[in-house]
Amino acid sequence: MIVVGSTNPAKVNPVRDVMTRLFADLEVRGAQLPSGVPEQPIGFQETLQGARNRAQAAVLQPGAVWGVGLEGGVEFDDKSRGWLFGMVAVAHAGRVTYSRSASLELPPRVTLRVRAGEELGPVMNELSGVQDNNRKTGAIGFLTGGLLERADVWRQTLALALAPHLSPELYG
Numbered sequence: 001m002i003v004v005g006s007t008n009p010a011k012v013n014p015v016r017d018v019m020t021r022l023f024a025d026l027e028v029r030g031a032q033l034p035s036g037v038p039e040q041p042i043g044f045q046e047t048l049q050g051a052r053n054r055a056q057a058a059v060l061q062p063g064a065v066w067g068v069g070l071e072g073g074v075e076f077d078d079k080s081r082g083w084l085f086g087m088v089a090v091a092h093a094g095r096v097t098y099s100r101s102a103s104l105e106l107p108p109r110v111t112l113r114v115r116a117g118e119e120l121g122p123v124m125n126e127l128s129g130v131q132d133n134n135r136k137t138g139a140i141g142f143l144t145g146g147l148l149e150r151a152d153v154w155r156q157t158l159a160l161a162l163a164p165h166l167s168p169e170l171y172g
């Protein structure tokens with residue numbers, strides 16, 4: 001079984017899409033597990049830690065052979081812009097591998113509120129007029145006019161994070 005450290009369909013579905021292409025016979029299941037970081041991770045390290053904690057807790061679930069952790073984070077640059085990105089961690093066979101997603105610049109009014117301590121999810125729900133947007137197409141779907149969705153970015157990032165597991169002989 002493959003366990004995802006979240007029950008959010010915008011995370012579990014892309015993991016199922018990718019993993020069933022590799023392992024058609026393995027079940028993919030979401031589990032609500034602690035990220036061990038604040039609800040709104042800020043910066044690379046905190047976001048990475050959240051993904052790692054979720055993956056490590058997921059692979060310890062009964063029956064799990066793979067554990068996948070996905071964590072959304074925001075970081076601020078030296079021009080005070082805010083960037084939404086995600087980290088994926090994959091725990092399997094005693095190793096944890098990672099990748100970082102592409103980034104999306106947030107609108108300044110959103111960045112200001114996240115910088116002041118608000119969680120991105122509710123701020124984006126308000127802006128988009130869509131409830132639970134983080135469980136649907138996400139900020140990515142709304143701000144790209146549907147060109148990309150949150151799940152698309154997770155699929156790509158998970159594929160990249162899997163590389164060392166797919167060729168362990170190349171990574172040592």
Ligand SMILES: O=P(O)(O)OP(=O)(O)OP(=O)(O)OC[C@H]1O[C@@H](n2cnc3c(O)ncnc32)[C@H](O)[C@@H]1O
Pocket residue numbers: 005006007008011039040041070071072073084119120121122124133134135137138139140150
């Ligand atoms: O149930 P979990 O797995 O925690 O899923 P989540 O979407 O709530 O949580 P994340 O930890 O991945 O994201 C941290 C915060 O950023 C928000 N967020 C991240 N990506 C988003 C997106 O594309 N659209 C809207 N909100 C997003 C999310 O709602 C949280 O408030």
